[in-house]
Amino acid sequence: MLFFKPIFKPIILICIYLLIHLPVVSFAEIDQTKSKSGIESQKLLKGKNKIEISYYSDSRDYNTLNILTLFPDLPLDLKIFGFIDFHGEQNQSDNRFDLTRYFMEYRLGRPLFPKSSGWIKGLGIEAEYNDFNGQRNHVSRFGATYRHKLPLFGNSKSWLQWRYHPYETDGSGSQASVIYFISLTEDFFINGFADINFIEGGRDRWLLEPQLNYKLTDLIDAAIEFRYNEFEDANPKLDGFGVAVGLKLKF
Secondary structure (H helix, E strand, O other): OHHHHHHHHHHHHHHHHHHHHOOOOOHHHHHHHHHOOHHHHHHHHOOOOEEEEEEEEEOOOEEEEEEEEEEOOOHHHOEEEEEEEEEOOOOOHHHOOOOOEEEEEEEEEEEOOOOOOOHHHHEEEEEEEEEEOOOOOOEEEEEEEEEEEOOEOOEOOOEEEEEEEEEEOOOOEEEEEEEEEEEOOOOEEEEEEEEEEEEOOOOOEEEEEEEEEEEOOOOEEEEEEEEEEHHHHOOOOOOOEEEEEEEEEEO
C-alpha cells in the first residue's frame, strides 16, 4: 500500500477543511427547505460543498475507488474541485480488489467577472495539479475556462465548460478539454469529460470518460462509465478502452 504515501497530505487537508467548513443542517432546516418553492430551494443549495465516494468494476478485470470533493463557495470567489482514483491492475481478475495505482487531479478556479451578467460571466481562470504513480509524474497546468448553459430537453440544468491550459510545468505541451452535465430526466443524466493533450514532438493523446447516471435515491446513484485513455492504448501491455459499472454515495 505504498501508493498511499504521496497522498496523505491532501487527504488530511481535505478532512480538516470538511470538519471546519461543512455546514451542520438541522431537521428543522431540512423541513423549511422542503417547504420552499423549487427556485428558492435551488438558491439555498447554491454553493453547497459536495463529496462523492464511488466504487466501480471495470471490464478490464480491475476495480476503482473514486473520492470526489467540491468546495464551490470559498473566499475571493475561489472554487476547489478535485478527485482521487485508486485503481487495481489491468487483466488481473484474482487481484482486482488490490488498489495499487492512483491518479489525482485538483483544480483551483475563479470567475474573472463574478458580478457581471451575460456570456462574460462564464469566463474564468484555473490552476490544475495532477499526480499519479511513479517518480516525477506530477504536473501543474494554468489556463482559462468558459462555462455556459446548454438548453436541452426543455430544462436549464445542462451545461458545458470549456478549458484550455496553454502552460504545463513539465514543458511537454498543453491541454484542452470540455466538461459537461446533461440532464435527460429527473432521474437520468450524463456527465463526463473529454481531454486532448497536445504533445510537443509527439502524438496528441485523448482521454474520454462519458458517464450515464441514474438516481436511485437522494444519496445514491448507479452509473455506467465508458473509459478511453490513449496513453494506455499506446502501451502494448494495456487496453485503453473499458466499461465500468458502479455506485456513487453522495454527501
